[in-house]
Amino acid sequence: MPSIADQLSAVLGDAFASLELPRELGRVTPSRQNPEIFPFQCNGAMPAAKLAKTNPRELASRLLERLHGLPQIGAAEIAGPGFINLRPADHLYAERAAEIAADERAGAPVTGAPKTVMIDFGGPNVAKPMHVGHLRSSVLGDSLQRLFRFRGDTVVSDIHLGDWGLQMGHLITELREEQPDLVYFDADYQGDYPSEPPVTIEDLARLYPQASAKAKADPARLEISRTATAELQAGRAGYRALLRHFIDVSVAALKRDFAALGVHFDLWKGESDVDPLIPGLVEDFKKRGVAEQSDGAWVVRVAREDDKKELAPLILVTSGGASLYGTTDLATILDRKQSVGPDLTLYVVDLAQSDHFEQVFRAAEKAGLAAEGALEHVKFGTVNGKDGKRLRTRDGGTFRLADLISSAIERADERLKEVGLAADVGAEEHDRVARMVGLAAIKFADLQNYRTTNYVFDLDRFTSFEGKTGPYLLYAAVRVKSLMRRADEAGVKPGKIVIEAQEERDLLLALDAFGAALDQAIENRAPNAICDHAFTLAQAFSKFYAACPVLVAEDDAVKASRLALAQATLKQLELSLDLLGLEAPERM
Ligand code: ARG
Secondary structure (H helix, E strand, O other): OEEEEHHHHHHHHHHHHHOOOHHHHHHHEOOOOOOOOOEEOOHHHHHHHEEEEOOOHHHHHHHHHHOOOOEEEEEEEEEOOEEEEEEHHHHHHHHHHHHHHHOOOOOOOOOOOEEEEEEEOOOOOOOOEEEHHHHHHHHHHHHEEEEHHHHOOOEEEEEOEOOOOOOHHHHHHHHHOOOOOHHHHOOOOOOOOOOOOOOOOHHHHHHHHHHHHHHHHHHHHHHHHHHHHHHHHHOOOHHHHHHHHHHHHHHHHHHHHHHHHHHOOOOOOOOOHHHHHHHHHHHHHHHHHEEEEEOOOOEEOOOOOOOOOOOOEEEEEEOOEEEEHHHHHHHHHHHHHHHOOOEEEEEEEEEHHHHHHHHHHHHHHHHOOOOOOEEEEOOOOOOOOOOOOOOEEOOOOEEEEHHHHHHHEEEEHHHHHOOOOOOOOOHHHHHHHHHHHHHHHHHHHHHOOOOOOOEEOHHHOOOOOOOOOHHHHHHHHHHHHHHHHHHHHHOOOOOOOOOOOOOHHHHHHHHHHHHHHHHHHHOOOHHHHHHHHHHHHHHHHHHHHHHOOOOOOOOOOHHHHHHHHHHHHHHHHHHHHHHHOOOOOOOO
C-alpha cells in the first residue's frame, strides 16, 4: 500500500486527469497551516487554471466535486486563491499504521527500476593523513551507499586511493635519503624484493611532510621527487616494490580508521591499479582523434561554445610523458566499465574539484566511455572553524581526521557525564556509548546540512543532547528501547493499532513520510532529508509519549496499540539512523 500522501496524490491526480489536466498537478504535500484539521494540501489548481485559462477557485471547486464520496477523503475544502486542503479518511490511518508496523522496511518502498550504482568516495591519499575534507566525503558517501542499497539498487563502492602522484615520489626520495642502502634503490638489483615492508605507518606519516617541506623550500629537491615519480610510473622495479609496501602499510591503517568510523568500501582500489590500462587508453584516444597534440603534450579539448567560463583541456600525457590525475580517472572509468558496468557513477568529492570532474566527464563522454549523465560529481562544501574560514589546527595546519574524531568522542564522554547518562553501565560500555555518541555527533552535524553548504565545526553544539543533533536522536531511540524492555518485563505485547488522539495521528503521519524523505534524499544525492525526517519522527514520538501513556494506560487494548506504535517508530527511527551511518546503544 502506498503512503497516505501518495494515495491522496493518486486520487487528486485522477481528478485532474478527468478534467484533462496533467495528473502530476495532483501532487499532495504536508500542510503547514492548520495541519491538525487538514494535514495535507494540493496546490495544483493554480497552475492548472493557468493552463485551462480559467479561475483557480472555480477550477478547485470542480476538482472538489470529483473527490466527493471517495473512500480516501475525510474532508476537503478550498482556501485562499485555490489551495485544496485535505484530510484523509480515518480508516487510512489505521490501515497504514498496521502496514508500517508489519513491514520490516517500516513502510519504505523499493525501487521498481534497480540500477547498478558505483560510488567513488573517501579518496584518501597514501601516506598523507586524512583531513577534515575526507571526513565529509566518507560520511556523505557512506550514507549515499546505504540509501541506494536500501531502496534496492546494487551499489559498488570504491575508496579510490590516491597512490600514483607526486606524493609517492616524495616518499621514495625521502626514504632514499634516510636509508640509501635499501635494496629498492639499487637499479641493478635483479632478485626478489623483501616481503617485509621497510617502513611503518608512523614512518610514512613522518617521511611525507618532511619531503614535502624540503621540496617546497628547494626546487632541485622537488625535481628529484618528480623524477622518482616518473621512474616509478615508467615501471622501475625497486620503486614499484616500494609502492606496493607503501600502499599495503597505508591500507592496513586506513582499514582500521574506516572500521572505527563505521564506513565500509567494497573495493579498495587506487589510482595505481589502472596504470596497466593507460597506454592502451592513450593509444585509443590518439587513434580516434579524441586526444590532440599540444606543445608536446597530449590533451583532450573539452571546452564548449556555450561555457560561461573557459574550461582548460584535460592533459592526458604531459610533454615529459607522465600521466596525471585526469588520466587515472579516465582509466578508472574504463576499468569500471569493464569490471562493474555501472548505470550511474557518483563521485563524492570536494566542490573545489568541480573543474577537474567536468573535464574528466566531458572527455569520457567524448571518447564514448560513458553515457551522458552517467557520471555525476556529488559536490560538497567546506568545514569551517568558528572564524568562518576553513577549519585549521591552532598552529594553522590542516586538521587530521583521526584527531577530529577523538576530540568528538572525548567531548561526548564529558557530555554524558554532565547530563548523567550512561552512568551505571560499566566503564567499558560507557566508552562504547561515548564512541557512538561522538561519531553520531559529527556525522549528523555533517549530514544535516545540504551537502554544498559550508558549516562551522562546533563540538559543543554537535554533542548536545538537545536540539537537532545526533546525540538527541540516539537518546530518542534509547528511550523507546527502554520502553520496549519495560513492556516486555510487564508482559505487555504490541497489538492492533487504533489511532485516536491527535498525537497518534501526528506520529502516524510522521511515519508515513519516510518514503518521501528517501525519495528526496536519493534524488538530491543528499541525506539531509533523512536527518530532517528522523528529527521530525523523534519529536512526534516525544509528543505522543507525553500525551499518550503506554504502560500505565487503563485499557489493555490501548496499551497494546500504543506499544505497537512505539515499536513501529523505533523500527523506522533505527532504519533512518542506519541510513545515516549512526548506531544507537541499548541503554544510556
Ligand atoms: N585523492 C583525492 C584527494 O584527496 C580524491 C579522489 C577523488 N576521486 C576521484 N576519482 N578523483 O583529493
